[in-house]
Amino acid sequence: MTDNASLDFAQLGPLMKLAQSLDLAAVAELAERVDLGELIGLVSRMDEGTLAAMKKMMDSASNGKAEVPPIESDFYDIRDILTDEERRVMQQLYDFMAGEVAPIINDYWMRDETPVEVLREGMRRLDVPTLIYGEDIHARAPHAAVLEGIATMEIARVDPSSATFFGVHGGLVMQSFMQCASDEQKAEWFPRLRHFDVIGAFALAEPKVGSGVAGGLTTTCRRDGDDWVLNGQKKWSGNATFADLVIVWARDEDDASVRGFIVRAKENPGYAVEKITGKTALRVVENGLITLTDCRVPESDRLPGCTAFRDVANVLRVTRAGVAWIAVGCAMGAYEHALAYAQTRRQFGRSIGSFQLVQDKLVQMLGNITAMQTMCLKLSRLQDEGRLTDEQASLAKVFTASRCRETVALARELLGGNGILLDHHVARFFADAEAIYSYEGTHEINTLIVGRAITGTGAFV
Numbered sequence: 001m002t003d004n005a006s007l008d009f010a011q012l013g014p015l016m017k018l019a020q021s022l023d024l025a026a027v028a029e030l031a032e033r034v035d036l037g038e039l040i041g042l043v044s045r046m047d048e049g050t051l052a053a054m055k056k057m058m059d060s061a062s063n064g065k066a067e068v069p070p071i072e073s074d075f076y077d078i079r080d081i082l083t084d085e086e087r088r089v090m091q092q093l094y095d096f097m098a099g100e101v102a103p104i105i106n107d108y109w110m111r112d113e114t115p116v117e118v119l120r121e122g123m124r125r126l127d128v129p130t131l132i133y134g135e136d137i138h139a140r141a142p143h144a145a146v147l148e149g150i151a152t153m154e155i156a157r158v159d160p161s162s163a164t165f166f167g168v169h170g171g172l173v174m175q176s177f178m179q180c181a182s183d184e185q186k187a188e189w190f191p192r193l194r195h196f197d198v199i200g201a202f203a204l205a206e207p208k209v210g211s212g213v214a215g216g217l218t219t220t221c222r223r224d225g226d227d228w229v230l231n232g233q234k235k236w237s238g239n240a241t242f243a244d245l246v247i248v249w250a251r252d253e254d255d256a257s258v259r260g261f262i263v264r265a266k267e268n269p270g271y272a273v274e275k276i277t278g279k280t281a282l283r284v285v286e287n288g289l290i291t292l293t294d295c296r297v298p299e300s301d302r303l304p305g306c307t308a309f310r311d312v313a314n315v316l317r318v319t320r321a322g323v324a325w326i327a328v329g330c331a332m333g334a335y336e337h338a339l340a341y342a343q344t345r346r347q348f349g350r351s352i353g354s355f356q357l358v359q360d361k362l363v364q365m366l367g368n369i370t371a372m373q374t375m376c377l378k379l380s381r382l383q384d385e386g387r388l389t390d391e392q393a394s395l396a397k398v399f400t401a402s403r404c405r406e407t408v409a410l411a412r413e414l415l416g417g418n419g420i421l422l423d424h425h426v427a428r429f430f431a432d433a434e435a436i437y438s439y440e441g442t443h444e445i446n447t448l449i450v451g452r453a454i455t456g457t458g459a460f461v
Ligand SMILES: Cc1cc2nc3c(=O)[nH]c(=O)nc-3n(C[C@H](O)[C@H](O)[C@H](O)COP(=O)(O)OP(=O)(O)OC[C@H]3O[C@@H](n4cnc5c(N)ncnc54)[C@H](O)[C@@H]3O)c2cc1C
Pocket: 168, 202, 203, 204, 205, 208, 209, 210, 211, 212, 235, 236, 237, 238, 281, 282, 285, 287, 435, 438, 439, 440, 441, 442, 443, 444, 445, 448, 460, 461
């Protein structure tokens, strides 16, 4: 079977340029054979009807080789909100992902591994966290949420797992510091986190408690002199297998309040982590099963800004919005590959993009993506204005994860058999969407949060 429709990220741009350059080459060749001056004179004397008839004839003769529009998944130009400098950084971020991560990512996906050093070096070089958080350790940049959202989208557009790596480190962990850490803790860790000198993980979910963490944490902490002693297990913590520090949330044995700790993972003998294997989604994210056995943490590493679960919820509200942007990027990546495939794959002597049923799928995908992008942009603006509510973040998570799931499924269908091959990338987006659908609050839990807000009646049981 021929496989001439196989495309990768690096080929998308050149393909478009090649398509556009075909006519120029033809013109150059023609110019050697005919008197161009005479030809131009002839054309300039033609009436409009003759010109239109000639154009139709040439389009038909080119048999689908008419100029191919560029692949664009930002149909309403949401990036126009960025300054020129911010736009340049976002483009560099995408170029880094497309140029350095895309060529290796399927291999890492197969091996259940994160390309830690590649991501660390690339993100450090582009200094994206400084763009979002600024140099001030007390506050984020004025429109940090919009920048973080679009950066997350650009990363996820190439690889949702890499966006999750960034979301855990730059979102869950740095946001925990921003909201719950003391000035001394921020001064010690923030610059190193910002420059990826250390990598963070966030440990909230447990083997037996996922959706019910608000009232059901079983990991305990107990004050013992100048230390705290932590016991329990944490499941799913992204980046945990290689993290230098892990933010661990535990219930105080004394007063049942929820407390947060900075666990220095690489030097604490009470901390052990095992990689969760056998995943079928976001395989590039290394999720850990953490076991804390009389894990001693000094009082100076307790996060003083957390005294109850509502403090953790404040962190999650912000990061839930980030996950909505991952869903946007995931859908965009799948769409872009599907569109490129539709332009190059030929059946029945024509490109499949010329079939009505195929165009219907592409338009449904683009409609979903545009609705997701515009919703997330408004969401991030609300966040930057300090007006974002839990319900608004939950609605965005529910809506974008559902539309993402639908979009990647359409993309997978469009590629036919090749839609289940990693080589064509869409299969990876298709699989990864399943985890996006369930993490940072499942579809059901976020639906219940919105349902309670709009009806005034909680339907949680
Ligand atoms: C790839 C991945 C990465 C993750 N990364 C992290 C991380 O870095 N740190 C971290 O702490 N956690 C992480 N998680 C955990 C994630 O947040 C949980 O998986 C999620 O909150 C759901 O919990 P659960 O898997 O235990 O499902 P459960 O809570 O057991 O839910 C099972 C099903 O029951 C439904 N359900 C539960 N309660 C109700 C109810 N009251 N009404 C109706 N339906 C209900 C759920 O919606 C779901 O469909 C990650 C998970 C995944 C898959």
